[in-house]
Amino acid sequence: MPALSLDALELIQIVAREGSFTRAAARLGKAPSAVTYAVRKLEEDLDVLVFDRRGYRAQLTPAGRVLLDEGRLLLEDAARIEAVVRQAERGWEPTLRIALDATLPFDWLVEHLGAWDAAGCPTQLRIGSEALGGTWDALVDDRADLVIGAAGDPPSAHAISIQPLFEVEFVFAIAPHHPLAQAREPLSSAERLAHRAIAVADSSRRLPAQSSGLLLGQPTLVVPTMEAKLELQRRGLGVGYLPRWLAAPLIARGELIAREVDEAKPTAHLLVGWRSARRGGQPGRALAWWRERLRGARPPASLDSASPVVGSIKAARSRRSGHGASARRSGRPAR
Amino acid sequence: MPALSLDALELIQIVAREGSFTRAAARLGKAPSAVTYAVRKLEEDLDVLVFDRRGYRAQLTPAGRVLLDEGRLLLEDAARIEAVVRQAERGWEPTLRIALDATLPFDWLVEHLGAWDAAGCPTQLRIGSEALGGTWDALVDDRADLVIGAAGDPPSAHAISIQPLFEVEFVFAIAPHHPLAQAREPLSSAERLAHRAIAVADSSRRLPAQSSGLLLGQPTLVVPTMEAKLELQRRGLGVGYLPRWLAAPLIARGELIAREVDEAKPTAHLLVGWRSARRGGQPGRALAWWRERLRGARPPASLDSASPVVGSIKAARSRRSGHGASARRSGRPAR
DNA sequence: AGGCATATTCTAAATTATTGAACATCTTGC
DNA sequence: GCAAGATGTTCAATAATTTAGAATATGCCT
Numbered sequence: 001m002p003a004l005s006l007d008a009l010e011l012i013q014i015v016a017r018e019g020s021f022t023r024a025a026a027r028l029g030k031a032p033s034a035v036t037y038a039v040r041k042l043e044e045d046l047d048v049l050v051f052d053r054r055g056y057r058a059q060l061t062p063a064g065r066v067l068l069d070e071g072r073l074l075l076e077d078a079a080r081i082e083a084v085v086r087q088a089e090r091g092w093e094p095t096l097r098i099a100l101d102a103t104l105p106f107d108w109l110v111e112h113l114g115a116w117d118a119a120g121c122p123t124q125l126r127i128g129s130e131a132l133g134g135t136w137d138a139l140v141d142d143r144a145d146l147v148i149g150a151a152g153d154p155p156s157a158h159a160i161s162i163q164p165l166f167e168v169e170f171v172f173a174i175a176p177h178h179p180l181a182q183a184r185e186p187l188s189s190a191e192r193l194a195h196r197a198i199a200v201a202d203s204s205r206r207l208p209a210q211s212s213g214l215l216l217g218q219p220t221l222v223v224p225t226m227e228a229k230l231e232l233q234r235r236g237l238g239v240g241y242l243p244r245w246l247a248a249p250l251i252a253r254g255e256l257i258a259r260e261v262d263e264a265k266p267t268a269h270l271l272v273g274w275r276s277a278r279r280g281g282q283p284g285r286a287l288a289w290w291r292e293r294l295r296g297a298r299p300p301a302s303l304d305s306a307s308p309v310v311g312s313i314k315a316a317r318s319r320r321s322g323h324g325a326s327a328r329r330s331g332r333p334a335r
Numbered sequence: 336m337p338a339l340s341l342d343a344l345e346l347i348q349i350v351a352r353e354g355s356f357t358r359a360a361a362r363l364g365k366a367p368s369a370v371t372y373a374v375r376k377l378e379e380d381l382d383v384l385v386f387d388r389r390g391y392r393a394q395l396t397p398a399g400r401v402l403l404d405e406g407r408l409l410l411e412d413a414a415r416i417e418a419v420v421r422q423a424e425r426g427w428e429p430t431l432r433i434a435l436d437a438t439l440p441f442d443w444l445v446e447h448l449g450a451w452d453a454a455g456c457p458t459q460l461r462i463g464s465e466a467l468g469g470t471w472d473a474l475v476d477d478r479a480d481l482v483i484g485a486a487g488d489p490p491s492a493h494a495i496s497i498q499p500l501f502e503v504e505f506v507f508a509i510a511p512h513h514p515l516a517q518a519r520e521p522l523s524s525a526e527r528l529a530h531r532a533i534a535v536a537d538s539s540r541r542l543p544a545q546s547s548g549l550l551l552g553q554p555t556l557v558v559p560t561m562e563a564k565l566e567l568q569r570r571g572l573g574v575g576y577l578p579r580w581l582a583a584p585l586i587a588r589g590e591l592i593a594r595e596v597d598e599a600k601p602t603a604h605l606l607v608g609w610r611s612a613r614r615g616g617q618p619g620r621a622l623a624w625w626r627e628r629l630r631g632a633r634p635p636a637s638l639d640s641a642s643p644v645v646g647s648i649k650a651a652r653s654r655r656s657g658h659g660a661s662a663r664r665s666g667r668p669a670r
Numbered sequence: 671a672g673g674c675a676t677a678t679t680c681t682a683a684a685t686t687a688t689t690g691a692a693c694a695t696c697t698t699g700c
Numbered sequence: 701g702c703a704a705g706a707t708g709t710t711c712a713a714t715a716a717t718t719t720a721g722a723a724t725a726t727g728c729c730t
Contacts, residue, residue, distance in 0.1 A: 063423035
């Protein structure tokens with residue numbers, strides 16, 4: 001059993017603030033002797049002298065000052081817990097950890113985050129990024145409560161619920177100066193096998209790692225993010241599939257070219273997933289909000305592939321660079 | 336006043352662990368009705384249902400689970416505070432923040448850290464690095480409790496105590512291929528003024544920034560650490576004073592040369608400093624330990640300037656690189 | 671259904687917190 | 701130096717709270 005008590009901690013905050021036992025008692029609407037009694041009890045429980053009473057007025061001892069300072073933080077935490085618990089009773093999770101699949105840029109999420117913000121939900125969001133099997137892995141491993149944009153089947157035997165998000169097409173994209181740009185379409189596996197592939201690293205920690213769109217024995221460069229993959233392929237340092245919406249603007253500008261292949265990577269059906277059957281009844285309201293919100297979600301737009309709207313070149317540029325920066329900001333998942 | 340109480344928090348930990356009110360009561364050596372009463376009181380205080388009693392055995396509600404999880408952390412904090420306060424009564428500060436002046440490498444401190452470790456003191460150390468006036472600034476600004484290696488006078492009117500550490504000589508060091516290497520000694524201010532100086536940035540945040548060994552109007556490149564300054568001067572990208580012990584090995588190897596100047600930077604008397612007159616009596620024991628320890632401290636040795644001891648070239652190399660790595664590890668001060 | 675375990679309710683008892691007055695100590699103003 | 705005003709303590713009485721124990725109701729298990 002803790003020797004400390006929050007009430008005692010609060011009391012010495014008030015004593016320290018008021019500067020005397022008597023005034024603290026007045027502030028609390030109690031008799032001075034009650035304060036004496038409470039302080040003495042704290043000191044006995046703790047077996048530590050908190051106030052030095054040799055002088056006229058009680059003075060904090062060094063240990064007392066430590067208790068005061070540390071106690072303040074503890075009281076703040078306690079108050080925070082009270083609030084969080086009250087919200088929990090109304091159905092709001094304390095935090096909701098979202099894992100965003102690498103297929104989707106952070107920017108895509110921003111619009112939804114705006115709506116979330118406007119809704120004024122008390123739940124704290126924590127957004128991470130995962131790739132390939134790592135997205136499901138995050139769910140199974142309890143690093144995330146909601147995954148957005150996972151591809152492929154969820155691991156079975158893990159009580160996971162899903163709903164469809166949308167479909168994403170992939171294109172086999174290479175730099176115009178890449179040797180494969182000269183080959184006749186469709187590109188065969190044998191031709192592709194000879195060139196280095198760029199792959200996004202699977203971020204799984206429990207489930208076995210996967211790869212996607214790679215050929216057995218193909219030299220591969222593994223990068224941590226989709227942005228890195230895009231950049232390397234743009235520079236001709238390797239080849240591979242890219243989401244169409246991501247590659248489209250570069251293809252339009254001629255920085256990348258799409259190539260037909262014999263066995264095209266099939267369209268990915270992205271999913272939203274969460275652990276089903278939360279113990280103790282209904283899922284949280286924050287999770288429910290996001291499920292509902294994502295029911296009508298649309299794929300990322302290819303920002304500058306659309307027919308040019310009115311606006312300066314500078315605006316278009318900033319739109320482009322804005323995308324890159326935000327996507328980078330999404331960063332690696334927290335450990 | 337907090338509605339929460341640590342005892343109640345502890346109680347629900349035990350109930351959750353034991354799985355029933357009755358067993359929790361047995362574990363606590365109390366009657367079951369006492370547990371019922373305590374839980375009910377917690378729920379009333381908090382105005383939150385913690386257990387669902389509709390079924391046979393009491394089940395945690397979702398809000399109860401949040402309280403359980405968050406409460407566990409709070410209890411751990413409370414226990415930590417108890418320990419820290421008990422140590423505070425024995426004179427140990429909870430933490431001691433040391434600011435090491437950029438003149439001294441982190442490596443120099445390591446030997447003393449070993450002794451500290453061996454002494455088994457319960458105080459937590461936090462080591463940061465500061466430069467020039469920033470060292471005193473850290474003390475005045477309460478970002479550090481003890482500064483090591485500060486040069487110059489401590490700011491007056493700030494109740495700071497000092498003791499001498501040791502003296503450090505400086506040499507005006509340049510790369511052998513630097514234009515100034517051809518000039519006749521002693522180098523005049525006018526000659527030096529024409530060449531870029533490398534300076535370590537003052538890390539002050541409150542006190543006015545200083546510079547040291549610079550000439551008015553001299554082009555200057557400011558770098559964050561002494562290591563960066565050394566490296567730039569070694570490459571001939573600028574000139575300036577370096578601690579003799581730091582420059583000596585490079586001078587011995589011919590990578591730097593020392594040059595006489597007309598107005599040499601005077602030998603620096605490094606100091607150890609701390610805020611005097613801690614409220615409530617004696618200074619902490621951790622601070623006292625360091626003051627005593629540093630009373631007999633010796634300046635950093637120039638690792639490979641000493642006559643070569645028995646040992647392979649490889650060992651000498653690793654000694655060198657070890658130094659660089661450790662110094663870098665000391666990093667920037669925490670915000 | 672019967673045995674067992676669980677949680678609650680209720681009252682009396684035990685423990686703990688609070689009061690108010692008397693007292694000692696210290697500061698302050700004169 | 702001394703009285704007035706604060707401060708903190710002590711102590712016995714009182715109030716509030718927690719606890720125990722028995723009685724009761726309910727659900728699980730076989």
